[in-house]
Amino acid sequence: MSTTYTTGASSVDTLDQKAIGEESLAPQTTRIMGPWSYLFAWLGGCVSIGTFTVGSGLVGTLNLLQVVLAIAIGCIVIGIALMINGQAGHKYGIPFMVQARSAFGFTGSRIPALVRSVPAIVWFGFQSWIGAGALNLVSATLFGYDNMVVFFVGFQALQIGLSVLGFHGIKWLENIGSVFIIFSLVYMFFSVIGKYGDEISTNLVNVEGTWGAPFWGATMLFLGIYSTMMLNVSDYSRELRRNVGPLGQVTIYANSILPATLFMGMIGLMVSGATGEVDPIRVFSSAVDNKLLLVVTLLFIAFAQVTTNILNNVVPPAYALMDVFKLKFRTSAVLVGLLAFATFPWELVKDESAAGLNLFIQTYSAFLGPIFAILVVDYFVLRRQTLDLEKLYDENGPYRGVNWAAVIAMAIGVVVALIFSGVSWYASLVPAGLSYVILMRTMPSAKRFAS
Structure with a gap:
């Protein structure tokens, strides 16, 4: 159900209540997740096999202690970044x-959106x-039936069916599943x-390992897995109840992301370091001798992929x-599922794709x-946490159109990041953010976006 949000002489439709599968880009006043529900949603959504693969790729570069610290540092940065960039969504429900749109323009906002989607x-x-x-390995173990194509198509169909339920479905799927997932990871x-x-x-x-550039590059690899979520965190924070403040949000993010990332990254590192095996399914199956436990x-593992x-x-x-x-x-949601094929x-x-996957994350x-830097600077520095919903x-x-100040600043940040590819996310923040402020104050075409 929608009502009207009045801003001066004009108004904007808002979403006050939503049925299952009813998601909208309109400002959302209804909040369906409390602190614990939100924490479990993030915990269930962060059990990524990509984290396992990143951990596997660090064998021969860092020792065990260095990997633990790299994960911890990365997760602390992630938690703070999620809280900061999620403030607009949490406050305004957008x-x-x-x-x-306030930084890139109505049309220009589709550039970061599509970059996020890939x-x-x-x-x-x-x-x-x-x-x-x-699932295929379970079938082969129990019934002797082995057909990866059938299971892939069926598994994708299941996820598409769940995704159309929207955030109501996400809430219950993640809350129930995260408990079982974390016990499995501990085991x-x-x-x-x-x-x-x-x-x-x-x-x-x-x-010995190293505390030099490879160590900080490792923190960025783990951070890079979630750098996409740092952009669109407002998609999730708009579902969190308003009474949860910034400190509470950081606590939620840290206590959900760190355990999942630590377990997956460490398991990947330890098993690959001990066996040389990189494929996640073979690694996990080799660690369990009992058929039932296998x-x-x-x-x-299959359920964790669904929750993630x-x-x-799907949402972004x-x-x-x-x-x-x-x-x-x-x-x-259906189209996203089909594009994944x-x-x-x-x-x-x-x-042989492990190194390439790490390069993909860095790129x-x-x-x-x-984009993250531009959004944060736009909201906190230029607009001082005040947005005009009507605009x-x-x-x-x-x-309307494209704010070229944001696009140029993004391009400058990308160039710097590519030069310092090992720490690309870190390296790009200041150049992009500073360039955006300067361009917004000097480019004539940017003046209408500054209002």
Whole structure:
């Protein structure tokens, strides 16, 4: 149900209540998640096999302690960044697509939205293949039936069906699933230590590693997995009840992201360091000797991909499609699921693709870092946490078209990030943010966006 939000002489429709599957880009006054529900949603949504792969890729570069610290530093930065950029969505109930209009313009906002959507769809396909592989292995173990194509198509159809339920479905899926997922990760973690303790000591503990550029590059790799979510965090924070302040939000993000990232990254590092194996399914299955426990573990892996995909990899591109092509949420969610087939995930999971996947994270982080900086500077520095909803929803108003100050600042940040590719996200923040402030104050075409 929608009502009208009055801003001066004009008004903007708001979403006061929403049914299952009814998502909108309009300002949202209804909040369906409390602190605990929001925490469990993020916990369930952060069990990413991509984190496992990043951990595997650090074998031979860092020792065990350095990886733990790299994950911790990355997660602290993530928590703070999510809180900062999520303030606009939490305060005004607007999604990322609308938030970006004040900086990039009504049409220009589609540039960061589409940049955000590409990694989401790639991860959707990647993790769907992993989940389908887990189900296929369960079937082969119990029934002798092995058909990866059938399970991939079926698994994708299941996720598409769940995604059309919107945030009501996300809330219950993540809240219920996260409890089982974290218990599974704890079990797998200690199983790995018990099985490969000697190899872990030799290959990961009793090695020097480095505290130099590779260490800080590792923090960025773990951070890079979530750098997409840092952009569109308003899509989620608009669902969080208003009485949760900034400190509470940081606490929620840290206590949900850190455990999931730590367990997955450490398991990937330890098993790959001990066995040389990179494929997640083979790694997990090798850590469990009992058939029943193997089946349960593989089912948890499959379920974890569902919770991660539905929260992180469906909503952002679905909202982008809603804005660009004026589609309904359910139609957009189905299209996102179909596009994931085109990412060729069966190639991404190959052993020789681990380094390429890390390069992919570094590359798209080069684009996401500058956009993040521009959004934060726009909201906190230029607009001082005050947005005009009427202008944000007026396609013919002062925010019409493209704000080239933001686009140029983004390009400057991307160039800097590509030069310093090992720490691209960090390196791009100051150049992009500073350039944006200067251009907004000097470019004549940017004046109407500054109002």
